[in-house]
Amino acid sequence: MLFVKIVNRSKHALPSYATDGSAGMDLRANLENPITLKPLERFLVPTGIFIQLPEGYEAQIRPRSGLSIKKGITLVNAVGTIDSDYTGEIKLPMINLSNEPYTIEDGERLAQMVVARYEKITWQEVSILDETERGEGGFGSTGTK
Numbered sequence: 177m178l179f180v181k182i183v184n185r186s187k188h189a190l191p192s193y194a195t196d197g198s199a200g201m202d203l204r205a206n207l208e209n210p211i212t213l214k215p216l217e218r219f220l221v222p223t224g225i226f227i228q229l230p231e232g233y234e235a236q237i238r239p240r241s242g243l244s245i246k247k248g249i250t251l252v253n254a255v256g257t258i259d260s261d262y263t264g265e266i267k268l269p270m271i272n273l274s275n276e277p278y279t280i281e282d283g284e285r286l287a288q289m290v291v292a293r294y295e296k297i298t299w300q301e302v303s304i305l306d307e308t309e310r311g312e313g314g315f316g317s318t319g320t321k
């Protein structure tokens with residue numbers, strides 16, 4: 177069990193796992209007034225949540241699949257990274273990829289947060305890399321279907 181400090185300045189309950197097996201906790205908009213995004217409009221939505229991750233951990237902010245496929249509402253940065261030393265408010269850079277306006281309501285679940293360990297590396301500079309089965313092949317090198 178990993179304990180993580182959180183300050184909740186939102187009007188909403190702490191983010192929580194929806195089911196025992198959920199990887200992410202849903203994050204809610206914390207808004208004074210609803211925000212309407214026109215097609216292709218972006219807005220940095222506040223959550224009112226501030227967290228302090230232990231060193232060696234990050235939080236990944238990921239889109240919600242339902243909202244993205246049904247409404248075209250997603251994160252403009254694809255996956256957000258919350259650094260362990262970031263103690264500011266978690267914000268959600270949302271974009272409307274549909275061709276209709278979309279109104280974000282206060283308390284709406286817009287994204288999900290997954291806490292993950294990461295490795296810090298030290299470069300070992302070499303002039304040539306080891307041979308592998310794939311080598312430099314990528315971008316469809318194994319076939320298209």
Ligand SMILES: O=c1ccn([C@H]2C[C@H](O)[C@@H](COP(=O)(O)OP(=O)(O)OP(=O)(O)O)O2)c(=O)[nH]1
Nearest residue numbers: 237253255256257258259262265266267268269
């Ligand atoms: O979706 C996001 C992405 C980032 N952040 C916060 C936490 C993160 O630690 C900080 C910086 O994020 P990032 O490194 O992605 O942004 P940057 O554009 O490189 O800004 P900086 O120069 O502050 O690192 O912004 C969010 O609240 N939401």
Ligand SMILES: [Mg+2]
Nearest residue numbers: 257258259262
């Ligand atoms: Mg950065």
